[in-house]
Amino acid sequence: MTRNTFVRLTLVPAIALLATLALVSIGGAIWFALSNRTLRSPDYDFVGAYNFLRLLRDSRFFNALEISALWEVITVSGTLGLAVLLSVLIYETVQKPLWRNLICFAFLVPVLLPRVAAAFIWRFMYSPSLGVINYLCGLLGIGPVEFLADPSLALMSVAVVDIWQWGLFFTVIVLKLMETLPRDPIEAAMLDNARRWEIHAYVTLPMLKGPLISLALVKAVESLRSFDLIFVMTGGGPGKATETLDLYAYQMGINMGGRISYASAMSLLLLLVTTIAFTIIWKAGKKWAA
Amino acid sequence: MANITCSSIVKSYGDYPVIDGLNLDIPDHEFVVFLGPSGCGKSTMLRMIAGLETVTGGRIEIGGTDVTDLPPGDRGVAMVFQSYALYPHMSVADNITFGLRRQGLPKAEIAPRLTQVADMLGLAPFLDRRPKNLSGGQQQRVAMARAMIKTPKVFLFDEPLSNLDAKLREKLRTEIRKMHLQLKTTTIFVTHDQLEAMTIADRIVLMRDGAIEQMGTPDEIFERPASHFVADFIGTPAMNFIDATIEPGHVARSGSIALSLSRDLFPGLRPGQKVELGLRPASMDLVEPGAPNAIAGRVVLVENMGAEGQVITEVDGREISFVTAQFRRVKPGDAVRFALRPDQIHAFDPVSGRSLLGA
Structure with missing residues (x-):
C-alpha cells in the first residue's frame, strides 16, 4: 500500500461522516428555507426566495446581525487583549516556575467549567439584590447596577463571562509560547536600550504574531457558538440588546413563532456571511503573519 | 572610548561559584580574546560585563564608571551573539537601527549612519530583506552592523563565528580585525578556538575553571606558556x-x-x-x-x-x-x-x- 492510498483510506470514514452530517443538514435547511413551513401546521407551499427577501426587510434580523458582529469583536479582542496583558505581566513579575505553574493551573479552571454552569454562577453574581458584584459596588457607593437588565450594559456583562473563561485560558497558552521564545533577541533588545514594555511590543509579541493570529481565529469560531451562555444569562434581552443571530433564529423557529422556514433562511444567511468573513480574515491573517 | 576594570568578580549559581575572585584590566582600544574550553566561565564573564548576567560579588567599571548594577542598555556596550540574535520579523534596516530608534534619535540622523554602516559591511543591497532570507555570513554582518551603528564604548563578541563554515570564518575574522584597526573600539571576543584567538587578539586571557590561567600577547602565550594547561591548549598540533x-x-x-x-x-x-x-x-x-x-x-x-x-x-x-x-x-x-x-x-x-x- 502506498503512502497516498493509506492516507486516503484513513481519511475517508471521518470525512464521509462529516460530509453526511453537514450536507444533510444544509440540504434540509435549503429545502425548508424555500417553503413556508411552520411548526403549527403540516401544510406548506414552496415560496421560492420569499423568506430571504423578507429577511432583508426585517430590522430585528439586522439588529441580530449587528449584535453578532459586536459580540465577535468584543469577545475576540477582549480575550486576546486580556491574554496578552496578563501573560506579559506574569512573564515579567513571576519568575519561580512553581508559582507560574500554580497560576496557570488556576487560570485553566474557568474554561473547564461547563458554559451553562458559568452562566448560572455569573448571573447570580450579577444579581442586583443578592450578587457579590453589586455588594462590592455598594461598598464603593455605586449601584445597585442592573448588569443584565440594562440594555447598555447587558452585552458587555455577558461578554465579561466569556472573556473570563477564555481569556485566562489563552493567557496560559500565550505565557507558554513566550517561554519557548529564544532568549537571544530579547537580550539583544535589552542591549539596544529597549524598555521592558518595548521589548514585548517590538520583539516578543511580533515574534508570536503567527500563533496569536491562529488563537484569534480559534476564538472567533468559538465565539460563534455562544448560544448557551447568552441564552442562560439574558435569553437575548433586555429587549433585543443581546440577541445574536443564533438566538433570533431559535426564537423565530422554535421558541415563539415556530416559523421553521424563516429560521432556516436565517441560518443559511449566517452560514454564508461567516464563511465569507472567515475566508477574508484567514487570507488577511496569513498575509499579515508572513 | 573606554578601559574595562573587573575587580574581585564572583559569580555563583546557588552555592556553587563558577567564577571566584577574578581580576582583569583591559586598556582602552585593546582587542582582548577570552579563550578557554567550554565551561571555563568565559561567556559568563562576557555576559556579566554586558549586564545580561548579575554579578554575585565584585565591581565592573567601564571607562571609569561603575556599571556593576546598571542595566545592559545603559552601559554603552554592544554585543554580537553566537546565534546572531536578529529580530526575525524586522527588515535588515530595522534590525540595524532598532537601538538608535529606542534612544529616540531623529530619522534624519539615523539614515546617514545606516548608509555608512551598511556600506562598510556590504549590506546595502539587503536592507529591505528579512534575516531568514540571508545567508549565515550576511546575518552575522547584520549583527555586527547593529552593534557598530551605536558607536559603543565597548564591543562584545560571544563566539560570533562558531556557526559559520571554515572559509567564511576566516574571512569574517579578518574583517572584524580590520574593523577594529579602523574604529579602535575596546573589544572583548570570546572563543574556544585557539587559532582564532591567536590570529585576532592583541591580548589573550586564557581561562580555566572560572579563573585566569594566563594573560598575555599571543606570542607570550605561545612561546612562554605559564602552565601545562596553557601549553597543551595552544598550538596545533598539540604539544x-x-x-x-x-x-x-x-x-x-x-x-x-x-x-x-x-x-x-x-x-x-x-x-x-x-x-x-x-x-x-x-x-x-x-x-x-x-x-x-x-x-x-x-x-x-x-x-x-x-x-x-x-x-x-x-x-x-x-x-x-x-x-x-x-x-x-x-x-x-x-x-x-x-x-x-x-x-x-x-x-x-x-x-x-x-x-x-x-x-
Missing part, C-alpha cells in the same frame, strides 16, 4: 609531554631520550628533580645522525597537511609527533631522528603544572 628526570649537566632524561636544557631559561633545575618536558611538534624537525638533542623514533603514521606533514613516531612505547616539510621522505616503519634547540624546550612542574621558567 608533546614527556616525564623526565634532571641529570647532571642540565640534561633531562627519559628512557632513551636525553635533552640538554637551557641554563638561562631554567637556572633552578637540580639533578634528580622530576620535570615534565613540553616539546612543540612545530619546533622539531628531521636531523642527520649525530646531531645534538636528537630523539630517535620509529614512524607510526604520516599526516599530510599540504605544505607540511605531521609525523607521529613511537619512542620508548609512547607517541611523539613532529612537523616537517620533508614528510614525503618518510613512511610508517622508518627509523627517524628529530631534534629541537634547547631554548625551545618547555619544562613544567609535574605536580602543580606550572612552568619552571626562571625558577
